[in-house]
Amino acid sequence: MKLARKIRSTITLAGFFMALPVLFSPVSAAEDLKSLRGKPFSDPSHVQKMPPEWGKKPVKYDPAIGDADLVISLNQQFSHFLEPLINKYARKNNLKIVVKQGTCGISAGMASGKKGDIVGFCCPPANTDRLPGLSFHTIGIHPVSILVHPDNPVDNLSLDQVRMIFKGDILNWSKVGGKDKSIYAVGRLHCKKRPADWRQILDNEDLFAPELRTVEAIEDMFSLVSSNPDSIGHEVMWMSSENRDKVKTLRINSIRPQQLDHVASGRYPFYRTLNLTTWEVKHMKKPQAGKLIDYLISEVEKISKDADIVPASRLRKAGWKFRDNELVGEPR
Structure with a gap:
């Protein structure tokens, strides 16, 4: 009887400690990914000191x-x-x-x-x-588009999937409904002093995957994405439209960047x-x-x-x- 109580007590304690991360975790996985987004605007009350x-x-x-x-x-x-x-x-x-x-x-x-x-x-x-x-x-x-090669079968990604891809947590297209191919992520991390649009994906460059291929010029973004069937990148909607024969624009959470009503409401996340x-x-x-x-x-x-x-x-x-x-x- 004592042995049975001791075993039950041990199992109960083990279950309690296994549950601790769930019980006391401050945020869910989705909330944790959301917290990686940068602030979209600086403080409008700030005035830079000058001589x-x-x-x-x-x-x-x-x-x-x-x-x-x-x-x-x-x-x-x-x-x-x-x-x-x-x-x-x-x-x-x-x-x-x-x-x-x-x-x-x-x-x-x-x-x-x-x-x-x-x-x-x-x-x-x-x-x-x-x-x-x-x-x-x-x-x-x-609106800013998430871009892939036209031959990529993937048409939609969730916001969390976009973040996980650029963070390096998702490395293969098969994890998001695509082919069994390694993902080739391209980033244009421009205006690093400012709350630029790429910070809406991940707040700072250290959060992006070490394998991220970075480019300086807009033309290089379209060149790399259009030439590599396994690539993914990002750029403003109007330039994506001009290059629509070279790249494909993804839906994010089932919303296309062309749906300006959803951009206005904030449901489309990149701008x-x-x-x-x-x-x-x-x-x-x-x-x-x-x-x-x-x-x-x-x-x-x-x-x-x-x-x-x-x-x-x-x-x-x-x-x-x-x-x-x-x-x-x-x-x-």
Whole structure:
């Protein structure tokens, strides 16, 4: 009898200790994967400290530009649809507007160097981008596609599966309904100072699999994914559409990035934020810059569907958080 009680006691204790990880685990597996997502926006109340003499300097264009009414650094992610609108506005208002194309890094350099009136970012600003007197204006958001080779039989992945693939926890396509082939993951971890869209997959580059093939250029992303039947990558929807004969766009949680209603509601999880800036302090502020921003926001409303954009007004209606004109939070 004593021996039986001792055995039962031992079994009970063993079961208790085996259950401990379940009973006291702080998060489920799905919640744990969700926690690996980076913050989508920086603190909008932050103002980067700059030397006192910096604040006194005016905007001064590069000598090569010469005279101009406005100088703009336009991010390559939205120059294809914004530059024609800017040129139209310039003609209508008899203005000389110089547009320089570049990246978020180039735009940040133009802002901190006070070499332009408006600069464009394809990401929410980093804290270091939040310069004294600089305001951000969100044009809208672009859905970001998860891409595979056209011959890949996989058509849909869950959000958790996407994270596990890029994290290196899923290494073979057969684990997600594909062929028995090793997965070749390609990442473009751009704008590392900022809450860039790739952080919506995993917060930082250390969380990505060591085997991840990283590329700098958008063209290289499409080149690698289109040339390797076992590859997977990510890029903005409009560029994926332009390359639709070379790559295939996956559904995520059964939702396609083309379904802008679901992008607006937050059900589709990957997007890129398009921002423009203006100077608001008296010695740098140009009324025409603010008028141009208002014009662009209004015009983007009209072309949003063709440009695969969810415009700012639609985001507001869907419950996204704004501080003045800047998008600063997702819908709950």
